Amino acid sequence: MYGDPALPPDFVSLPYVNPEAPKGGRVVFGNTGGFDSLNPFVPKGTPPWQLRFLSYESLMGRSWDEAFTLYGLLAESVETAPDRSWVEYTLRQEARFSDGSPVTVEDVIWSYETLGAQGHLRFRGFQAQVAGIEQTGPRSLRIRFNTDNRELALIAGLRPILKKAQWQGKDFTASGLTEAPIGTGAYVVTDFEAGRYVTLRRNPDYWGRDLPFRRGTQNFDELRIEFYGDATVLFEAFKAGQISAVREFNAEKWLTQYDFPAITRGDVVKSEIPNQRPSGMTGLVMNTRRAPFDDWRVREALLSAFNFDYINDTMTGGVQPRITSYFSSSELAVRPGPAAGRVRTLLAPYADSLPPGALEGYSLPMGDGTARNRDNLRRAMALLNEAGWRVQEGVLRNAKGGSFGFSVLLRQADGEMQRVVDLYSQALRRLGIEVRVNTVDDAQYAARIAALDFDMTNFRRDLSLSPGNEQRLYWGSAGAGQEGTRNLMGMASPAADAMIDAMLTSESREDFTAAVRALDRVLTAGRYVIPIWQYDVSRIAHIRQMKYPADRLPIYGDGVNFMPDVWWYEEE
Structure with a gap:
C-alpha cells in the first residue's frame, strides 16, 4: 500500500515460518x-x-x-x-x-x-x-x-x-x-x-x-x-484428550484451570503468543435503530453503569487490560485529549454532526474501584434524567409511563458473556432497568442478527494494522439499515464515512494514520459498544x-x- 514490500522477489519463505517443517500428523x-x-x-x-x-x-x-x-x-x-x-x-x-x-x-x-x-x-x-x-x-x-x-x-x-x-x-x-x-x-x-x-x-x-x-x-x-454444545463441554473434551489444541480467552481460567493431569505429565503444553495488532472491539453493542439506544445520553449512562473493574476482576482476575478504543494498543489508536493537527483538520467540517467528545476528547467512564460503583451509578441516573427517564416505584419510566427494559441476545454457547451480563444486570436493576437475557442456538442467532432483531448483543470486530474497505461494512452509513449488515449498531455518521474515504485515498502512511485516528474518535465517542477486555x-x-x-x-x-x-x- 505504501513503500516497498519487505521481502525481495526471490524470497524462499515467509519470515515467520519454519521452511523445514515436516509434513504429516x-x-x-x-x-x-x-x-x-x-x-x-x-x-x-x-x-x-x-x-x-x-x-x-x-x-x-x-x-x-x-x-x-x-x-x-x-x-x-x-x-x-x-x-x-x-x-x-x-x-x-x-x-x-x-x-x-x-x-x-x-x-x-x-x-x-x-x-x-x-x-x-x-x-x-x-x-x-x-x-x-x-x-x-x-x-x-x-x-x-x-x-x-x-x-x-x-x-x-x-x-x-x-x-x-x-x-x-x-x-x-x-x-x-x-x-x-x-x-x-x-x-x-x-x-x-x-x-x-x-x-x-x-x-x-x-x-x-x-x-x-x-x-x-x-x-x-x-x-x-468437532462440534460441541458449549465451551464447557469442549474444554472437558480437550482435557480428556479428544481435541489437540484450544485457544483460551480468559486469563484467570488459564492460570487456575489448566492444571489437569495431561499438563502435569507434559502431554499438553501451554503457549502464549504476543501480538502488535489493535485491540479491536469486544463487548455489548447497542442497536441504535431502536429507542432508547438512539440517544447518546442513554448509551453513556449504560456505559457508566458497567463496572468494568469489578466485572473484569470477577471474570479474568483483573489480568486482561481494558479496551479503550477500537484501535487501542496500536499506533492507529486515538490520542488522548483534544483532536489536533491533521486529525482535527479532517474532523472539523463535521463538527456539528460529531458525538460529544469527538473533538474535545473522550474517554470511557472509570469506576470508583468499589463493587457498588456508586459514583458512576449516580452519573448514569443524572444522564437518564436528562434524557427524560425517572424512577417511579422502583421502575425507570419515560414521560409516557413506558418502562425502560431491554433484552440481550446471546448464543447458548457463549457462557462467558452470559456471566458478564448477569453481573451487569445487577447494577442496571438498581437504576430501575429491567434486563432480559435471550439465549438461542447458532442458527437462530445468525437469523436474528441478519434481520437486525435485537436490542443489545455480544460484539466482536477484529481490526488490523491495515484497515480499509472492510471499515465501510462495519460502520458505513450505506449498510446501517440493510439486513445482513455488519454495521450492527446502525451508526450513520457522515464523519465516519468521510474518515473511511480519507483512509482509502491516502497517499502517505502519515495521512492514513491520521484518518484512522480520526475514525477511532468518531467510533469511540459514539458510545455504541460497552467494551470489555483485550485479548492482547x-x-x-x-x-x-x-x-x-x-x-x-x-x-x-x-x-x-x-x-x-x-x-x-x-x-x-
Whole structure:
C-alpha cells in the first residue's frame, strides 16, 4: 500500500515460518454450536468458519509480518496504474483446483461476478466499485475501478477463486450441505456429519506446495473439526484428550484451570503468543435503530453503569487490560485529549454532526474501584434524567409511563458473556432497568442478527494494522439499515464515512494514520459498544506433538493464519 514490500522477489519463505517443517500428523480442533452448510461464501446457512481459510485461495496472499503487503499466490505477477484506477493479474500456469483442473481467467471473472451478485454481503461492496473486468491475454485479466480508492488494487487480489464449471445449471446460493465449492487450497473436505464434525485432508497433489509463499505452511495431513454444545463441554473434551489444541480467552481460567493431569505429565503444553495488532472491539453493542439506544445520553449512562473493574476482576482476575478504543494498543489508536493537527483538520467540517467528545476528547467512564460503583451509578441516573427517564416505584419510566427494559441476545454457547451480563444486570436493576437475557442456538442467532432483531448483543470486530474497505461494512452509513449488515449498531455518521474515504485515498502512511485516528474518535465517542477486555496475548494449550516457530513470531501474532497454518506435527 505504501513503500516497498519487505521481502525481495526471490524470497524462499515467509519470515515467520519454519521452511523445514515436516509434513504429516492428524490434529483435532473444537467448535461450539453446529453447522448446516459447506459453502462459506453465501448468506444462507452456517458453515464451519475454518473452511474459508483452509480450502480456498485468492490471486494474492498476505504476509502476516507486514501491515499492508500482498504477494503473488494464484497470480504470478501484478501490475497497477500509478493512480490505482486498475489492476492486472497474470495467473500462474501451474495453478490448479483441487480436482486437478487448471484455474482459468474465465474462472476468475466468474468468481468475482458471482460473489459480487450472489455472495455474502462482504463481497458485494467491492463489486459495486468495479467498472469492469476483462481478459487481456491467455492467462491475464484487468479489473477497472469506478471509485477513487487506492486500496482496491490490493483488495481485488483477496477474492476467493472458485470453479465456474461446477455450478453450471445449479443454484450457487442453495448448495448447503449437498456440495462444497471446489477451491484451490491445500485442504479438501473428505467426510462430515451435519452439526457434528468435518474432516479435511491435505491434497497430496496440491498445486502450490513448492511455492516460496507456501513453503513451511499447511503441514498437517488431516484436520478434523468437532462440534460441541458449549465451551464447557469442549474444554472437558480437550482435557480428556479428544481435541489437540484450544485457544483460551480468559486469563484467570488459564492460570487456575489448566492444571489437569495431561499438563502435569507434559502431554499438553501451554503457549502464549504476543501480538502488535489493535485491540479491536469486544463487548455489548447497542442497536441504535431502536429507542432508547438512539440517544447518546442513554448509551453513556449504560456505559457508566458497567463496572468494568469489578466485572473484569470477577471474570479474568483483573489480568486482561481494558479496551479503550477500537484501535487501542496500536499506533492507529486515538490520542488522548483534544483532536489536533491533521486529525482535527479532517474532523472539523463535521463538527456539528460529531458525538460529544469527538473533538474535545473522550474517554470511557472509570469506576470508583468499589463493587457498588456508586459514583458512576449516580452519573448514569443524572444522564437518564436528562434524557427524560425517572424512577417511579422502583421502575425507570419515560414521560409516557413506558418502562425502560431491554433484552440481550446471546448464543447458548457463549457462557462467558452470559456471566458478564448477569453481573451487569445487577447494577442496571438498581437504576430501575429491567434486563432480559435471550439465549438461542447458532442458527437462530445468525437469523436474528441478519434481520437486525435485537436490542443489545455480544460484539466482536477484529481490526488490523491495515484497515480499509472492510471499515465501510462495519460502520458505513450505506449498510446501517440493510439486513445482513455488519454495521450492527446502525451508526450513520457522515464523519465516519468521510474518515473511511480519507483512509482509502491516502497517499502517505502519515495521512492514513491520521484518518484512522480520526475514525477511532468518531467510533469511540459514539458510545455504541460497552467494551470489555483485550485479548492482547493469545493463549493456546496444545498437545506436545504440535510445534510452531516460537523464535520468529509475526507481528499479527496468533490467528487462523498462524494456527494451524504454520504449525507442524512432530514426535519427540
